[in-house]
Amino acid sequence: VQLQASGGGLVQAGGSLRLSCAASGRTFSSYVMGWFRQAPGKEREFVAAIMWSGGTTYYADSVKGRFTISRDNAKNTVYLQMNGLKPEDTAVYYCAARDYCSGNGCYDRSYDYWGQGTLVTVSS
Numbered sequence: 001v002q003l004q005a006s007g008g009g010l011v012q013a014g015g016s017l018r019l020s021c022a023a024s025g026r027t028f029s030s031y032v033m034g035w036f037r038q039a040p041g042k043e044r045e046f047v048a049a050i051m052w053s054g055g056t057t058y059y060a061d062s063v064k065g066r067f068t069i070s071r072d073n074a075k076n077t078v079y080l081q082m083n084g085l086k087p088e089d090t091a092v093y094y095c096a097a098r099d100y101c102s103g104n105g106c107y108d109r110s111y112d113y114w115g116q117g118t119l120v121t122v123s124s
Contacts, residue, residue, distance in 0.1 A: 001025035001113050005095045008118030011085055015122070019080040021095030021115055028076040029053070032098050034111055035069060035080045037091035037120075044094070048080060049106040058106050063089075085122045092117040 007019040021033070034049040048069035049058045057069050066084040071077065078095060096111035 001028070001031065001097055003095050003097060003113055003115035005093065005115040005118040008093060008120045010121045010123065013085060013087055013122055013124050015085050016081070016083045017085065017120060019082070019093055019095075019118060019120075021078045021080075023076045023078070023097065029073040030099070031113075032101050032106065033069075033071055033078040034096045034098070034106065035078075035093060036096060036109065036111075037089075037093045038117075039088075039091040042091075044109060046107045046109070047093070049101070050078065060107075082120070085120075087122045087124045090120060090122045092119050 002024045003021055005021045011017055029052055032051055035047040036044050037047050038044040046060050047063055050069045050071050054071050068081040070079045094117045095115040097113040098111040
């Protein structure tokens with residue numbers, strides 16, 4: 001599957017952005033979808049994941065209550081709505097796909113497919 005992330009940009013602290021990740025290739029609904037981010041000088045970290053039907057989601061503690069992951073299987077797209085942005089959210093955001101995970105396993109970086117990343121910059 002090929003993944004194309006978009007929607008990044010510059011926003012002031014407290015603002016909102018919505019990232020999108022469009023998928024092409026194999027049936028989108030057969031993948032668990034995730035968002036990760038990588039700030040300068042730091043390792044790539046888990047942000048959120050959503051299971052095949054969208055019924056189950058996972059979030060990093062740092063974004064819980066501010067970010068919402070969702071998917072539209074008819075449009076082959078996964079979204080990340082980011083509200084209450086903070087300067088520490090500044091990073092390149094990547095979408096990723098994998099066939100299966102459960103529970104804590106969805107938090108690791110063992111995703112099979114990765115998009116190219118979109119830059120989010122939050123100014124203070």
